Amino acid sequence: MHQSSGGSGGGGTGGGSEGGGAEKHGHTASLPVSQGTAHHHPIAPSNGNFLPGYSGGADCGVMNKQGHAHPDMMGLSEGGNCNGGGVMSGGFLGGLGLPPGVIVMAMGSAGGGISDASSAFQMTSGQRALTDCQQHTNSSPCPSSSSPSSSGVTAGGTVAKRKRKRCGVCGPCRRLINCGVCSSCRNRKTGHQICKFRKCEELKKKPGGGGGVLERPPSVPAGEAFRWFF
DNA sequence: ACGTACGTGTAC
DNA sequence: GTACACGTACGT
Ligand SMILES: [Zn+2]
Ligand SMILES: [Zn+2]
Numbered sequence: 001m002h003q004s005s006g007g008s009g010g011g012g013t014g015g016g017s018e019g020g021g022a023e024k025h026g027h028t029a030s031l032p033v034s035q036g037t038a039h040h041h042p043i044a045p046s047n048g049n050f051l052p053g054y055s056g057g058a059d060c061g062v063m064n065k066q067g068h069a070h071p072d073m074m075g076l077s078e079g080g081n082c083n084g085g086g087v088m089s090g091g092f093l094g095g096l097g098l099p100p101g102v103i104v105m106a107m108g109s110a111g112g113g114i115s116d117a118s119s120a121f122q123m124t125s126g127q128r129a130l131t132d133c134q135q136h137t138n139s140s141p142c143p144s145s146s147s148p149s150s151s152g153v154t155a156g157g158t159v160a161k162r163k164r165k166r167c168g169v170c171g172p173c174r175r176l177i178n179c180g181v182c183s184s185c186r187n188r189k190t191g192h193q194i195c196k197f198r199k200c201e202e203l204k205k206k207p208g209g210g211g212g213v214l215e216r217p218p219s220v221p222a223g224e225a226f227r228w229f230f
Numbered sequence: 231a232c233g234t235a236c237g238t239g240t241a242c
Numbered sequence: 243g244t245a246c247a248c249g250t251a252c253g254t
Pocket of ligand 2: 166167169171172173199201202
């Protein structure tokens with residue numbers, strides 16, 4: 001019971017004092033998706049807040065003039081940020097759930113870059129289910145069977161709930177470092193939660209509608225979005 | 231073994 | 243309904 005509350009509030013806030021150990025040396029974590037065909041952080045993050053792979057097509061010059069990435073720019077509920085307006089980050093893409101392709105394409109046109117097109121494609125498909133070639137015929141992340149934990153039952157018989165993993169493609173997931181000022185960051189020691197700005201959107205949602213429910217963003221049934229590309 | 235982060239219960 | 247704290251799954 002209590003699934004309603006557990007979804008957002010419950011897990012979304014914890015804290016820590018310092019944002020020292022954001023993650024690891026670059027391996028944000030073991031993202032389920034193999035984003036950069038070539039892992040191992042080839043180059044340093046230009047912004048430091050986003051993965052290099054995606055920043056490439058994102059920074060056109062028009063935006064990205066933040067200089068110093070501010071932790072609170074989306075206007076979550078921290079510090080009463082008003083969202084400057086020039087600042088846009090994962091929130092605008094994954095946060096709003098608007099047609100990413102359109103935006104990216106618009107930028108691509110301005111910048112005049114074919115490579116941007118591919119980026120857009122990646123983002124669009126990546127947001128939902130990665131259209132990559134990587135089909136993973138069988139490399140299932142979950143060992144399924146053959147493992148006590150996978151069975152879902154621990155020694156005592158308690159049903160061990162398997163934890164979901166971040167999608168790795170949404171805005172928050174693409175973030176690399178913690179803001180260090182949000183509740184989660186401040187109380188990480190006690191809260192054991194990831195930075196609010198890094199909390200995967202998929203994890204925020206899908207409290208129990210995973211699998212059978214085809215959740216799609218209101219308006220623009222994907223199909224239409226596709227048409228915009230061609 | 232350790233740190234990180236998801237899930238859940240409770241407090242407000 | 244939101245925020246906080248705890249247990250524990252998960253990866254290294
Ligand atoms: Zn934070
Ligand atoms: Zn995500």
